[in-house]
Amino acid sequence: MLINLSGKRLPVQTQDPLSWSEDEHIKDFKNFISSYTEQEKNTTNEPTERLICGDDDREELHDVNVNSSLLSRATCHLAITFDDGTLAAGTGFFIAPRKVVTAGHCLYDKEKGYAKQIIVRPGLNRRSNGDIDPPFLGDFAADIRVPEDWEKHNNYNHDWGLITLAKEDLYDRAGKPSLQLWAATDDEIRDKLFTLWGYPNKCDFPNQCLFFSKKPEQIKEITPYIVYSIHDVTHGNSGGPLVLNEDIKVLAICSHTYNDCNDGSGFTRITNNVKSTIENYNWP
Missing domain, CATH: 2.40.10.10 (Trypsin-like serine proteases)
Structure with a gap:
């Protein structure tokens, strides 16, 4: 749908x-x-830096x-x-x-x-x-x-x-x-390694530089719409692809993070409905 x-x-x-x-x-x-x-x-209403765990x-x-x-x-x-x-x-x-x-x-x-x-x-x-x-x-x-x-x-x-x-x-x-949108099942996600790409605020001025997570991580928690992992995420990463390690399959999109290393950062999953909607949208 x-x-x-x-x-x-x-x-x-x-x-x-x-x-x-x-x-x-x-x-x-x-x-x-x-x-x-x-x-x-x-x-003042948002932190300028996120926690690196x-x-x-x-x-x-x-x-x-x-x-x-x-x-x-x-x-x-x-x-x-x-x-x-x-x-x-x-x-x-x-x-x-x-x-x-x-x-x-x-x-x-x-x-x-x-x-x-x-x-x-x-x-x-x-x-x-x-x-x-x-x-x-x-x-x-x-x-x-x-x-x-x-x-x-x-x-x-x-x-x-x-x-x-x-x-x-x-x-x-x-x-x-x-890149390939991947509506993975829970079983396809478990025990796999994933890498995050994007533009976190880490560089000296100008502070938007292309980074990827050199150390692939497993998913910490799986829910129907969001997966959580311990990838380091800072401002600027939002929208970045979480990809199957050494592949172009995008499992989820970088969404939100917390200032607590006990909580994983949140990535919005590519569900079948998300995949179909994006692929079928046509703007003139």
């Missing part, structure tokens, strides 16, 4: 980021991160290009501006030429409203020399959708969303990197 979606078409932008030079993308990204970082310093097992990727791993090219940085002007940084991932999956709260927040602008940049990374590198440039989101249950109730069971791009150019530039 397909899930009812809410959302909106985003305004047609007067600029085309796919035509920007690399230097223009770097400047735009740094300006965004500077404003975002300043905003976070002045925010034990040793930090994440590893940063450098020098991403069209010959790099599919996961590094499919994972996208999201520079988000909400209706109320609030900025947010998140993660998404390609599953088709114009479809980028992310967390619902990256697209809609009951206090901030819907996102009014999102720039999607796959494979964004720091080169070995520390310079920011948008290897495939980036593009604006054209359409965003979340489950009606997320819009109405902000229930983490339904914390997923879909970004549609107007053109296929960005996907083509990145070497056509599609």
